[in-house]
Amino acid sequence: MEPGQVPTAQTQHDPDPTEAPKVLIADDHGLVRETLAAYLSDAGGIAVTQAGGLEEALAVIGQDGPFDLVLLDFTMPGMSLPDGMDRVRALNPDGAVALISGTAPDGVGRRAMECGAAGFLPKTMAPMALLAAVAEILGGGTYAPAAILHADPLPPHDRLTPREREVLEGLCAARSNKEIARDLDVQEVTVKLHVKTLSRKLGARNRTHAAMIARDLWLV
Amino acid sequence: MEPGQVPTAQTQHDPDPTEAPKVLIADDHGLVRETLAAYLSDAGGIAVTQAGGLEEALAVIGQDGPFDLVLLDFTMPGMSLPDGMDRVRALNPDGAVALISGTAPDGVGRRAMECGAAGFLPKTMAPMALLAAVAEILGGGTYAPAAILHADPLPPHDRLTPREREVLEGLCAARSNKEIARDLDVQEVTVKLHVKTLSRKLGARNRTHAAMIARDLWLV
DNA sequence: CAGCCCCCTACCCTTTCGTACAGGATCGCA
DNA sequence: TGCGATCCTGTACGAAAGGGTAGGGGGCTG
Numbered sequence: 370m371e372p373g374q375v376p377t378a379q380t381q382h383d384p385d386p387t388e389a390p391k392v393l394i395a396d397d398h399g400l401v402r403e404t405l406a407a408y409l410s411d412a413g414g415i416a417v418t419q420a421g422g423l424e425e426a427l428a429v430i431g432q433d434g435p436f437d438l439v440l441l442d443f444t445m446p447g448m449s450l451p452d453g454m455d456r457v458r459a460l461n462p463d464g465a466v467a468l469i470s471g472t473a474p475d476g477v478g479r480r481a482m483e484c485g486a487a488g489f490l491p492k493t494m495a496p497m498a499l500l501a502a503v504a505e506i507l508g509g510g511t512y513a514p515a516a517i518l519h520a521d522p523l524p525p526h527d528r529l530t531p532r533e534r535e536v537l538e539g540l541c542a543a544r545s546n547k548e549i550a551r552d553l554d555v556q557e558v559t560v561k562l563h564v565k566t567l568s569r570k571l572g573a574r575n576r577t578h579a580a581m582i583a584r585d586l587w588l589v
Numbered sequence: 590m591e592p593g594q595v596p597t598a599q600t601q602h603d604p605d606p607t608e609a610p611k612v613l614i615a616d617d618h619g620l621v622r623e624t625l626a627a628y629l630s631d632a633g634g635i636a637v638t639q640a641g642g643l644e645e646a647l648a649v650i651g652q653d654g655p656f657d658l659v660l661l662d663f664t665m666p667g668m669s670l671p672d673g674m675d676r677v678r679a680l681n682p683d684g685a686v687a688l689i690s691g692t693a694p695d696g697v698g699r700r701a702m703e704c705g706a707a708g709f710l711p712k713t714m715a716p717m718a719l720l721a722a723v724a725e726i727l728g729g730g731t732y733a734p735a736a737i738l739h740a741d742p743l744p745p746h747d748r749l750t751p752r753e754r755e756v757l758e759g760l761c762a763a764r765s766n767k768e769i770a771r772d773l774d775v776q777e778v779t780v781k782l783h784v785k786t787l788s789r790k791l792g793a794r795n796r797t798h799a800a801m802i803a804r805d806l807w808l809v
Numbered sequence: 810c811a812g813c814c815c816c817c818t819a820c821c822c823t824t825t826c827g828t829a830c831a832g833g834a835t836c837g838c839a
Numbered sequence: 840t841g842c843g844a845t846c847c848t849g850t851a852c853g854a855a856a857g858g859g860t861a862g863g864g865g866g867c868t869g
Contacts, residue, residue: 398691398712400719404624444692471618471691472664492618499620530845543798545825559847561827568827575855576826577797578763584804750815765855779817781857788857795825796856 389416390507391435395426396442396469401492405440405469408496409503423447423456430460438487438507443470443477444587450477454484465506474585478517488512529570536563540580609636610727611655615646616662616689621712625660625689628716629723643667643676650680658707658727663690663697664807670697671704678705685726694805698737708732749790756783760800 392415396402402419409415418433420426424447430436439457441448454466467488468481478489487506490499491514502512529537532553539549539560546564550557564576573579612635616622622639629635638653640646644667650656659677661668674686687708688701698709707726710719711734722732749757752773759769759780766784770777784796793799 398621399715400624400712401618401620403716404620492620495619496623532846540797541801543793543795543801545795547825555846556848557825558849562847565827573763575763575765577760577800580797581761581763581800581804584801752816767855775816776818777855778819782817785857 389414390437391416391418391433392503392507393418393420393426393429393433393436393439395420395423395440395445397421397445398442398471401442401469401471404496405499408500413500413504415503415507421446423453427456427460430457435461436464438465438467438503440467440469440490440503443468443473443481449587450480450484454481454486458485467503467506467512475517477586478513482511482513482518489514489517491517529567533563533567533570536560537567537579537583540564540567540576541583543580609634610657611636611638611653612723612727613638613640613646613649613653613656613659615640615643615660615665617641617665618662618691621662621689621691624716625719628720633720633724635723635727641666643673647676647680650677655681656684658685658687658723660687660689660710660723663688663693663701669807670700674701674704674706687723687726687732695737697806698733702731702733702738709734709737711737749787753783753787753790756780757787757799757803760784760787760796761803763800 392409394402394405394409394417396405396419399421402421406417406419410417418429418436420429422445423441426439426441430439439461441453441457443450447453454468457466465487466485467490468478468486469490469492470477471492478491481489488502488511490502490512494502505512535553536549539552544552546557546560550560553560564579567573568575568579571579571582573582612629614622614625614629614637616625616639619641622641626637626639630637638649638656640649642665643661646659646661650659659681661673661677663670667673674688677686685707686705687710688698688706689710689712690697691712698711701709708722708731710722710732714722725732755773756769759772764772766777766780770780773780784799787793788795788799791799791802793802
Protein backbone atom coordinates (compact mmCIF):
# COMPACT_ATOMS: atom_id res chain seq x y z
CA MET A 370 0.00 0.00 0.00
CA GLU A 371 1.37 3.33 -1.02
CA PRO A 372 1.28 6.07 1.56
CA GLY A 373 -1.27 8.79 1.14
CA GLN A 374 -4.09 6.68 -0.16
CA VAL A 375 -6.98 5.12 1.61
CA PRO A 376 -6.47 1.40 2.09
CA THR A 377 -9.20 -0.35 0.16
CA ALA A 378 -8.19 -3.88 1.11
CA GLN A 379 -10.25 -5.14 3.97
CA THR A 380 -12.14 -8.27 4.84
CA GLN A 381 -15.83 -7.74 5.11
CA HIS A 382 -17.37 -10.69 6.79
CA ASP A 383 -16.28 -14.05 8.09
CA PRO A 384 -19.03 -16.10 9.76
CA ASP A 385 -17.60 -19.57 9.22
CA PRO A 386 -14.04 -19.72 7.89
CA THR A 387 -14.25 -23.42 7.15
CA GLU A 388 -17.33 -23.18 4.97
CA ALA A 389 -17.85 -19.64 3.77
CA PRO A 390 -16.56 -19.18 0.23
CA LYS A 391 -13.78 -16.62 -0.07
CA VAL A 392 -14.23 -14.03 -2.77
CA LEU A 393 -11.94 -11.17 -3.76
CA ILE A 394 -13.42 -8.16 -5.49
CA ALA A 395 -11.04 -5.92 -7.41
CA ASP A 396 -12.59 -2.74 -8.75
CA ASP A 397 -11.51 0.87 -8.68
CA HIS A 398 -15.11 2.04 -8.46
CA GLY A 399 -15.66 2.34 -4.74
CA LEU A 400 -19.38 2.38 -5.22
CA VAL A 401 -19.56 -0.85 -7.14
CA ARG A 402 -17.00 -2.56 -4.98
CA GLU A 403 -18.68 -1.73 -1.70
CA THR A 404 -22.07 -2.72 -3.02
CA LEU A 405 -20.99 -6.05 -4.35
CA ALA A 406 -19.13 -6.72 -1.15
CA ALA A 407 -22.17 -5.90 0.94
CA TYR A 408 -24.46 -8.05 -1.16
CA LEU A 409 -22.22 -11.07 -1.26
CA SER A 410 -21.47 -10.76 2.40
CA ASP A 411 -24.94 -10.12 3.76
CA ALA A 412 -27.13 -12.01 1.34
CA GLY A 413 -24.69 -14.69 0.25
CA GLY A 414 -22.81 -15.53 3.43
CA ILE A 415 -19.53 -15.05 1.64
CA ALA A 416 -16.21 -13.87 3.03
CA VAL A 417 -15.45 -10.87 0.86
CA THR A 418 -12.15 -9.07 0.49
CA GLN A 419 -11.70 -5.92 -1.55
CA ALA A 420 -8.97 -4.39 -3.68
CA GLY A 421 -8.85 -1.17 -5.63
CA GLY A 422 -6.62 -2.26 -8.47
CA LEU A 423 -4.90 -5.20 -10.09
CA GLU A 424 -1.59 -4.85 -8.26
CA GLU A 425 -3.38 -4.50 -4.97
CA ALA A 426 -5.43 -7.60 -5.80
CA LEU A 427 -2.29 -9.60 -6.47
CA ALA A 428 -0.82 -8.44 -3.19
CA VAL A 429 -3.98 -9.41 -1.33
CA ILE A 430 -3.97 -12.85 -2.91
CA GLY A 431 -0.41 -13.41 -1.77
CA GLN A 432 -1.28 -12.28 1.72
CA ASP A 433 -4.76 -13.62 2.48
CA GLY A 434 -4.28 -16.97 0.84
CA PRO A 435 -6.24 -18.50 -2.03
CA PHE A 436 -9.73 -17.34 -2.96
CA ASP A 437 -12.55 -19.42 -4.35
CA LEU A 438 -13.41 -16.62 -6.75
CA VAL A 439 -11.71 -13.45 -7.89
CA LEU A 440 -13.87 -10.78 -9.50
CA LEU A 441 -11.86 -8.43 -11.70
CA ASP A 442 -13.11 -5.16 -13.10
CA PHE A 443 -12.07 -4.83 -16.69
CA THR A 444 -11.65 -1.06 -16.62
CA MET A 445 -9.29 -0.81 -13.72
CA PRO A 446 -5.75 0.45 -13.12
CA GLY A 447 -3.27 -2.17 -14.27
CA MET A 448 -5.87 -4.47 -15.74
CA SER A 449 -5.53 -6.06 -19.18
CA LEU A 450 -7.34 -8.97 -20.65
CA PRO A 451 -5.00 -11.84 -21.27
CA ASP A 452 -2.23 -10.73 -18.92
CA GLY A 453 -4.12 -9.50 -15.88
CA MET A 454 -6.24 -12.59 -15.65
CA ASP A 455 -3.26 -14.87 -16.15
CA ARG A 456 -1.34 -13.16 -13.38
CA VAL A 457 -4.24 -13.65 -11.01
CA ARG A 458 -4.57 -17.29 -11.96
CA ALA A 459 -0.85 -17.82 -11.50
CA LEU A 460 -1.15 -16.74 -7.87
CA ASN A 461 -4.57 -18.29 -7.36
CA PRO A 462 -4.54 -21.42 -9.55
CA ASP A 463 -7.38 -23.29 -7.86
CA GLY A 464 -9.89 -20.47 -7.75
CA ALA A 465 -12.23 -19.19 -10.45
CA VAL A 466 -11.80 -15.82 -12.11
CA ALA A 467 -14.63 -13.70 -13.44
CA LEU A 468 -14.71 -10.27 -15.04
CA ILE A 469 -16.95 -7.35 -14.23
CA SER A 470 -17.41 -4.52 -16.68
CA GLY A 471 -19.61 -1.57 -17.25
CA THR A 472 -18.80 -0.47 -20.74
CA ALA A 473 -16.70 -3.17 -22.39
CA PRO A 474 -17.80 -4.26 -25.85
CA ASP A 475 -19.25 -7.73 -26.27
CA GLY A 476 -16.11 -9.05 -27.90
CA VAL A 477 -14.20 -8.50 -24.69
CA GLY A 478 -16.60 -10.68 -22.78
CA ARG A 479 -16.32 -13.42 -25.32
CA ARG A 480 -12.56 -13.39 -25.29
CA ALA A 481 -12.59 -13.40 -21.51
CA MET A 482 -14.60 -16.60 -21.58
CA GLU A 483 -12.30 -18.07 -24.20
CA CYS A 484 -9.37 -17.18 -21.98
CA GLY A 485 -10.85 -19.31 -19.26
CA ALA A 486 -12.88 -16.86 -17.23
CA ALA A 487 -15.68 -18.44 -15.24
CA GLY A 488 -17.98 -15.55 -15.94
CA PHE A 489 -18.55 -12.10 -17.37
CA LEU A 490 -20.79 -9.81 -15.38
CA PRO A 491 -22.02 -6.53 -16.88
CA LYS A 492 -22.62 -3.82 -14.33
CA THR A 493 -26.02 -3.27 -15.85
CA MET A 494 -27.20 -6.47 -14.21
CA ALA A 495 -29.60 -6.22 -11.34
CA PRO A 496 -27.91 -6.92 -8.01
CA MET A 497 -29.96 -10.04 -7.40
CA ALA A 498 -29.16 -11.50 -10.78
CA LEU A 499 -25.55 -10.73 -10.12
CA LEU A 500 -25.71 -12.51 -6.81
CA ALA A 501 -27.18 -15.56 -8.54
CA ALA A 502 -24.43 -15.49 -11.13
CA VAL A 503 -21.75 -15.43 -8.44
CA ALA A 504 -23.43 -18.36 -6.72
CA GLU A 505 -23.49 -20.27 -9.98
CA ILE A 506 -19.79 -19.67 -10.50
CA LEU A 507 -18.95 -20.61 -6.93
CA GLY A 508 -20.80 -23.84 -7.54
CA GLY A 509 -18.37 -24.67 -10.29
CA GLY A 510 -20.42 -23.39 -13.20
CA THR A 511 -20.02 -20.42 -15.49
CA TYR A 512 -22.10 -17.36 -16.23
CA ALA A 513 -22.21 -14.99 -19.20
CA PRO A 514 -25.04 -13.21 -21.00
CA ALA A 515 -26.02 -14.90 -24.24
CA ALA A 516 -25.26 -11.76 -26.21
CA ILE A 517 -21.69 -11.94 -24.96
CA LEU A 518 -21.11 -15.50 -26.08
CA HIS A 519 -22.56 -14.94 -29.51
CA ALA A 520 -20.60 -11.77 -30.07
CA ASP A 521 -18.98 -10.94 -33.38
CA PRO A 522 -15.67 -12.43 -34.52
CA LEU A 523 -13.55 -10.00 -32.50
CA PRO A 524 -9.88 -9.41 -33.22
CA PRO A 525 -7.53 -12.37 -32.96
CA HIS A 526 -5.15 -10.26 -30.91
CA ASP A 527 -1.76 -11.79 -31.45
CA ARG A 528 0.63 -10.58 -28.82
CA LEU A 529 2.03 -7.17 -29.62
CA THR A 530 5.76 -6.59 -29.43
CA PRO A 531 6.99 -3.77 -27.19
CA ARG A 532 7.78 -1.62 -30.18
CA GLU A 533 4.36 -2.14 -31.67
CA ARG A 534 2.84 -1.16 -28.39
CA GLU A 535 4.80 2.09 -28.38
CA VAL A 536 3.63 2.85 -31.88
CA LEU A 537 0.09 2.01 -30.85
CA GLU A 538 0.30 4.60 -28.11
CA GLY A 539 1.25 7.11 -30.74
CA LEU A 540 -1.75 6.12 -32.81
CA CYS A 541 -4.03 6.57 -29.82
CA ALA A 542 -2.58 10.04 -29.35
CA ALA A 543 -3.48 10.70 -32.99
CA ARG A 544 0.11 11.49 -33.87
CA SER A 545 1.37 11.24 -37.43
CA ASN A 546 3.90 8.64 -38.51
CA LYS A 547 6.52 11.36 -38.70
CA GLU A 548 5.90 12.50 -35.14
CA ILE A 549 5.94 8.96 -33.82
CA ALA A 550 9.18 8.29 -35.68
CA ARG A 551 10.77 11.35 -34.12
CA ASP A 552 9.63 10.39 -30.63
CA LEU A 553 10.91 6.84 -30.97
CA ASP A 554 14.04 7.95 -32.80
CA VAL A 555 13.50 5.75 -35.84
CA GLN A 556 12.71 6.33 -39.50
CA GLU A 557 9.21 7.05 -40.67
CA VAL A 558 9.14 3.92 -42.83
CA THR A 559 9.74 1.83 -39.75
CA VAL A 560 6.74 3.34 -38.08
CA LYS A 561 4.69 2.59 -41.16
CA LEU A 562 5.79 -1.01 -40.95
CA HIS A 563 4.75 -1.27 -37.33
CA VAL A 564 1.42 0.36 -38.04
CA LYS A 565 0.79 -2.19 -40.72
CA THR A 566 1.66 -5.28 -38.68
CA LEU A 567 -0.18 -3.74 -35.75
CA SER A 568 -3.32 -3.23 -37.76
CA ARG A 569 -3.14 -6.79 -39.01
CA LYS A 570 -2.84 -8.18 -35.50
CA LEU A 571 -5.70 -6.09 -34.20
CA GLY A 572 -7.86 -6.71 -37.23
CA ALA A 573 -7.99 -3.00 -37.93
CA ARG A 574 -8.56 -1.55 -41.38
CA ASN A 575 -6.47 1.56 -40.81
CA ARG A 576 -4.73 3.60 -38.13
CA THR A 577 -7.91 5.17 -36.87
CA HIS A 578 -9.54 1.79 -36.48
CA ALA A 579 -6.49 0.49 -34.67
CA ALA A 580 -6.64 3.39 -32.25
CA MET A 581 -10.32 2.83 -31.57
CA ILE A 582 -9.81 -0.89 -30.99
CA ALA A 583 -6.92 -0.21 -28.66
CA ARG A 584 -9.08 2.17 -26.69
CA ASP A 585 -11.99 -0.24 -26.43
CA LEU A 586 -9.75 -3.09 -25.36
CA TRP A 587 -7.72 -0.93 -23.01
CA LEU A 588 -4.50 -2.08 -24.62
CA VAL A 589 -2.86 1.20 -23.75
CA MET B 590 -34.07 -3.63 -1.49
CA GLU B 591 -37.01 -4.97 -3.47
CA PRO B 592 -36.56 -8.47 -4.85
CA GLY B 593 -37.10 -9.37 -8.45
CA GLN B 594 -37.96 -6.07 -9.99
CA VAL B 595 -38.32 -5.77 -13.73
CA PRO B 596 -39.23 -2.09 -14.06
CA THR B 597 -36.44 0.14 -12.90
CA ALA B 598 -38.59 3.12 -12.09
CA GLN B 599 -39.86 2.92 -8.57
CA THR B 600 -39.90 5.01 -5.46
CA GLN B 601 -37.68 3.68 -2.77
CA HIS B 602 -38.59 5.29 0.45
CA ASP B 603 -40.93 7.94 1.67
CA PRO B 604 -40.90 8.53 5.40
CA ASP B 605 -42.08 12.13 5.37
CA PRO B 606 -43.29 13.48 2.04
CA THR B 607 -43.31 17.05 3.27
CA GLU B 608 -39.70 17.08 4.38
CA ALA B 609 -37.75 14.27 2.74
CA PRO B 610 -35.77 15.52 -0.26
CA LYS B 611 -36.76 13.88 -3.53
CA VAL B 612 -33.91 12.54 -5.60
CA LEU B 613 -33.99 10.83 -8.98
CA ILE B 614 -31.15 8.52 -9.96
CA ALA B 615 -30.73 7.75 -13.65
CA ASP B 616 -28.11 5.13 -14.42
CA ASP B 617 -28.09 2.09 -16.64
CA HIS B 618 -25.79 0.24 -14.26
CA GLY B 619 -28.19 -1.64 -12.06
CA LEU B 620 -25.51 -2.16 -9.49
CA VAL B 621 -24.61 1.47 -9.06
CA ARG B 622 -28.18 2.62 -9.20
CA GLU B 623 -29.44 0.24 -6.56
CA THR B 624 -26.54 1.00 -4.29
CA LEU B 625 -26.88 4.71 -4.47
CA ALA B 626 -30.59 4.39 -3.94
CA ALA B 627 -30.10 2.21 -0.89
CA TYR B 628 -27.52 4.53 0.62
CA LEU B 629 -29.47 7.71 0.06
CA SER B 630 -32.66 6.11 1.25
CA ASP B 631 -31.41 4.30 4.34
CA ALA B 632 -28.63 6.54 5.51
CA GLY B 633 -29.84 9.85 4.14
CA GLY B 634 -33.58 9.69 4.68
CA ILE B 635 -34.18 10.65 1.11
CA ALA B 636 -37.05 9.69 -1.17
CA VAL B 637 -35.26 8.03 -4.06
CA THR B 638 -36.67 7.23 -7.47
CA GLN B 639 -34.76 5.30 -10.12
CA ALA B 640 -34.53 5.31 -13.90
CA GLY B 641 -32.45 3.21 -16.26
CA GLY B 642 -31.94 5.76 -19.01
CA LEU B 643 -32.37 9.39 -19.96
CA GLU B 644 -35.73 8.99 -21.66
CA GLU B 645 -37.04 7.02 -18.73
CA ALA B 646 -35.76 9.71 -16.40
CA LEU B 647 -37.61 12.40 -18.33
CA ALA B 648 -40.77 10.32 -18.21
CA VAL B 649 -40.41 9.84 -14.47
CA ILE B 650 -39.92 13.56 -13.94
CA GLY B 651 -43.10 14.27 -15.85
CA GLN B 652 -44.99 11.73 -13.80
CA ASP B 653 -43.67 11.94 -10.26
CA GLY B 654 -43.41 15.69 -10.15
CA PRO B 655 -40.35 17.84 -9.53
CA PHE B 656 -37.24 16.48 -7.81
CA ASP B 657 -34.84 18.33 -5.56
CA LEU B 658 -31.92 16.62 -7.26
CA VAL B 659 -31.49 14.56 -10.39
CA LEU B 660 -28.38 12.40 -10.64
CA LEU B 661 -27.48 11.56 -14.22
CA ASP B 662 -24.98 8.95 -15.30
CA PHE B 663 -22.84 10.29 -18.08
CA THR B 664 -22.39 6.97 -19.84
CA MET B 665 -26.00 6.06 -20.23
CA PRO B 666 -28.37 5.37 -23.13
CA GLY B 667 -29.59 8.65 -24.57
CA MET B 668 -27.32 10.80 -22.44
CA SER B 669 -25.25 13.66 -23.83
CA LEU B 670 -23.60 16.51 -22.06
CA PRO B 671 -25.16 19.76 -23.02
CA ASP B 672 -28.42 18.37 -24.35
CA GLY B 673 -29.32 15.69 -21.86
CA MET B 674 -28.78 17.96 -18.89
CA ASP B 675 -30.73 20.77 -20.52
CA ARG B 676 -33.68 18.53 -21.22
CA VAL B 677 -33.78 17.45 -17.60
CA ARG B 678 -33.61 21.03 -16.40
CA ALA B 679 -36.35 22.05 -18.78
CA LEU B 680 -38.70 19.58 -17.11
CA ASN B 681 -37.29 20.10 -13.63
CA PRO B 682 -36.27 23.76 -13.54
CA ASP B 683 -36.18 24.22 -9.78
CA GLY B 684 -34.11 21.13 -8.93
CA ALA B 685 -30.38 20.63 -9.04
CA VAL B 686 -28.70 18.35 -11.56
CA ALA B 687 -25.49 16.43 -10.94
CA LEU B 688 -23.55 13.99 -13.06
CA ILE B 689 -22.16 10.61 -12.08
CA SER B 690 -19.48 8.97 -14.12
CA GLY B 691 -17.07 6.10 -13.93
CA THR B 692 -14.69 6.67 -16.78
CA ALA B 693 -15.31 10.15 -18.15
CA PRO B 694 -12.21 12.29 -18.66
CA ASP B 695 -11.69 15.28 -16.40
CA GLY B 696 -12.67 17.72 -19.10
CA VAL B 697 -16.18 16.33 -19.12
CA GLY B 698 -16.59 17.05 -15.45
CA ARG B 699 -15.38 20.57 -15.88
CA ARG B 700 -17.72 21.28 -18.73
CA ALA B 701 -20.56 19.76 -16.77
CA MET B 702 -19.92 22.27 -14.00
CA GLU B 703 -19.66 25.09 -16.52
CA CYS B 704 -22.99 23.98 -17.96
CA GLY B 705 -24.59 24.51 -14.59
CA ALA B 706 -24.35 21.10 -12.96
CA ALA B 707 -24.43 21.19 -9.19
CA GLY B 708 -21.89 18.42 -8.95
CA PHE B 709 -19.77 15.80 -10.62
CA LEU B 710 -19.43 12.51 -8.79
CA PRO B 711 -16.86 9.93 -9.94
CA LYS B 712 -17.86 6.37 -9.25
CA THR B 713 -14.49 5.80 -7.69
CA MET B 714 -15.66 7.77 -4.67
CA ALA B 715 -16.30 5.92 -1.47
CA PRO B 716 -20.03 5.58 -0.77
CA MET B 717 -19.82 7.69 2.35
CA ALA B 718 -18.06 10.52 0.57
CA LEU B 719 -20.66 10.29 -2.13
CA LEU B 720 -23.41 10.56 0.44
CA ALA B 721 -21.79 13.66 1.86
CA ALA B 722 -21.54 15.17 -1.60
CA VAL B 723 -25.22 14.59 -2.25
CA ALA B 724 -26.07 16.19 1.07
CA GLU B 725 -23.94 19.18 0.18
CA ILE B 726 -25.73 19.58 -3.13
CA LEU B 727 -29.15 19.18 -1.56
CA GLY B 728 -28.18 21.95 0.82
CA GLY B 729 -27.77 24.27 -2.11
CA GLY B 730 -24.04 23.85 -2.55
CA THR B 731 -21.95 22.20 -5.22
CA TYR B 732 -19.48 19.34 -5.25
CA ALA B 733 -16.68 18.41 -7.63
CA PRO B 734 -13.21 16.96 -7.10
CA ALA B 735 -10.48 19.56 -7.37
CA ALA B 736 -8.82 17.69 -10.22
CA ILE B 737 -12.02 18.05 -12.21
CA LEU B 738 -12.25 21.79 -11.80
CA HIS B 739 -8.62 22.37 -12.69
CA ALA B 740 -8.76 20.14 -15.75
CA ASP B 741 -7.08 21.08 -19.00
CA PRO B 742 -8.57 23.47 -21.53
CA LEU B 743 -10.92 20.89 -23.09
CA PRO B 744 -12.51 21.34 -26.48
CA PRO B 745 -14.76 24.36 -26.95
CA HIS B 746 -17.39 22.12 -28.53
CA ASP B 747 -19.39 24.31 -30.81
CA ARG B 748 -22.65 22.69 -31.67
CA LEU B 749 -22.32 20.17 -34.46
CA THR B 750 -24.74 20.26 -37.36
CA PRO B 751 -26.69 17.06 -38.12
CA ARG B 752 -24.59 16.41 -41.17
CA GLU B 753 -21.38 16.83 -39.25
CA ARG B 754 -22.66 14.38 -36.70
CA GLU B 755 -23.29 11.82 -39.42
CA VAL B 756 -19.79 12.27 -40.74
CA LEU B 757 -18.44 11.98 -37.23
CA GLU B 758 -20.12 8.62 -36.89
CA GLY B 759 -18.31 7.56 -40.01
CA LEU B 760 -15.02 8.70 -38.52
CA CYS B 761 -15.70 6.72 -35.36
CA ALA B 762 -16.32 3.67 -37.52
CA ALA B 763 -12.93 4.32 -39.11
CA ARG B 764 -14.44 4.63 -42.55
CA SER B 765 -12.65 6.46 -45.35
CA ASN B 766 -13.97 9.67 -46.81
CA LYS B 767 -14.98 7.78 -49.92
CA GLU B 768 -17.01 5.26 -47.96
CA ILE B 769 -18.69 7.94 -45.90
CA ALA B 770 -19.52 9.86 -49.05
CA ARG B 771 -21.13 6.78 -50.57
CA ASP B 772 -23.16 6.07 -47.44
CA LEU B 773 -24.42 9.64 -47.21
CA ASP B 774 -24.86 9.91 -50.96
CA VAL B 775 -22.68 12.99 -51.36
CA GLN B 776 -19.35 13.76 -53.00
CA GLU B 777 -16.09 12.94 -51.32
CA VAL B 778 -15.02 16.58 -51.25
CA THR B 779 -18.08 17.38 -49.20
CA VAL B 780 -17.10 14.82 -46.63
CA LYS B 781 -13.62 16.33 -46.51
CA LEU B 782 -15.16 19.70 -45.80
CA HIS B 783 -17.24 18.33 -42.96
CA VAL B 784 -14.25 16.52 -41.52
CA LYS B 785 -12.33 19.76 -41.52
CA THR B 786 -14.99 21.89 -39.85
CA LEU B 787 -15.70 19.03 -37.50
CA SER B 788 -12.09 18.76 -36.44
CA ARG B 789 -11.94 22.50 -35.88
CA LYS B 790 -15.03 22.46 -33.66
CA LEU B 791 -13.75 19.54 -31.62
CA GLY B 792 -10.23 20.87 -31.43
CA ALA B 793 -8.92 17.77 -33.15
CA ARG B 794 -5.72 17.66 -35.17
CA ASN B 795 -6.90 15.01 -37.61
CA ARG B 796 -9.64 12.48 -38.23
CA THR B 797 -8.24 9.99 -35.78
CA HIS B 798 -8.12 12.58 -33.03
CA ALA B 799 -11.66 13.62 -33.82
CA ALA B 800 -12.84 10.05 -33.51
CA MET B 801 -11.08 9.62 -30.18
CA ILE B 802 -12.55 12.84 -28.81
CA ALA B 803 -16.01 11.87 -29.97
CA ARG B 804 -15.62 8.55 -28.25
CA ASP B 805 -14.45 10.09 -25.00
CA LEU B 806 -17.25 12.62 -24.96
CA TRP B 807 -19.88 10.13 -26.09
CA LEU B 808 -20.93 12.42 -28.90
CA VAL B 809 -21.97 9.41 -30.93
C1' DC C 810 -35.62 41.88 -49.17
C1' DA C 811 -30.94 41.10 -47.26
C1' DG C 812 -28.28 38.40 -44.35
C1' DC C 813 -27.03 34.28 -42.33
C1' DC C 814 -26.47 29.36 -41.91
C1' DC C 815 -26.29 24.94 -43.68
C1' DC C 816 -25.39 21.94 -47.34
C1' DC C 817 -23.31 20.72 -51.47
C1' DT C 818 -19.78 20.96 -55.33
C1' DA C 819 -15.63 22.08 -57.98
C1' DC C 820 -10.45 22.63 -59.03
C1' DC C 821 -6.14 23.02 -57.20
C1' DC C 822 -2.24 21.61 -54.42
C1' DT C 823 0.80 19.35 -50.72
C1' DT C 824 1.28 16.07 -47.30
C1' DT C 825 0.46 11.79 -45.29
C1' DC C 826 -0.80 7.08 -45.44
C1' DG C 827 -0.82 2.43 -47.08
C1' DT C 828 1.49 -1.12 -49.41
C1' DA C 829 4.97 -3.57 -51.76
C1' DC C 830 9.61 -5.58 -52.47
C1' DA C 831 14.31 -6.09 -50.85
C1' DG C 832 17.39 -6.21 -47.67
C1' DG C 833 20.70 -5.94 -42.85
C1' DA C 834 21.61 -6.36 -37.60
C1' DT C 835 20.87 -8.42 -33.33
C1' DC C 836 19.50 -11.90 -30.17
C1' DG C 837 17.85 -16.30 -28.22
C1' DC C 838 17.38 -20.99 -28.93
C1' DA C 839 17.27 -25.64 -30.77
C1' DT D 840 25.59 -23.61 -36.26
C1' DG D 841 21.47 -22.52 -38.52
C1' DC D 842 16.74 -20.85 -37.63
C1' DG D 843 13.41 -17.68 -36.32
C1' DA D 844 11.82 -13.53 -34.22
C1' DT D 845 12.34 -8.76 -33.70
C1' DC D 846 13.71 -4.48 -35.13
C1' DC D 847 15.45 -1.45 -38.34
C1' DT D 848 16.30 0.57 -43.12
C1' DG D 849 15.87 1.61 -48.15
C1' DT D 850 13.18 2.82 -52.63
C1' DA D 851 9.05 3.45 -54.93
C1' DC D 852 4.18 4.27 -56.17
C1' DG D 853 -0.77 4.78 -55.82
C1' DA D 854 -4.35 6.02 -52.62
C1' DA D 855 -6.07 8.83 -49.18
C1' DA D 856 -6.14 12.78 -46.40
C1' DG D 857 -5.65 17.67 -45.51
C1' DG D 858 -5.91 22.46 -46.92
C1' DG D 859 -7.24 26.46 -49.69
C1' DT D 860 -10.33 29.24 -52.60
C1' DA D 861 -14.60 29.92 -55.00
C1' DG D 862 -19.28 29.39 -55.82
C1' DG D 863 -24.49 27.72 -56.10
C1' DG D 864 -28.87 26.64 -53.78
C1' DG D 865 -32.26 26.26 -50.02
C1' DG D 866 -34.17 27.74 -45.70
C1' DC D 867 -34.91 30.73 -41.91
C1' DT D 868 -35.24 35.35 -39.89
C1' DG D 869 -34.88 40.21 -38.86
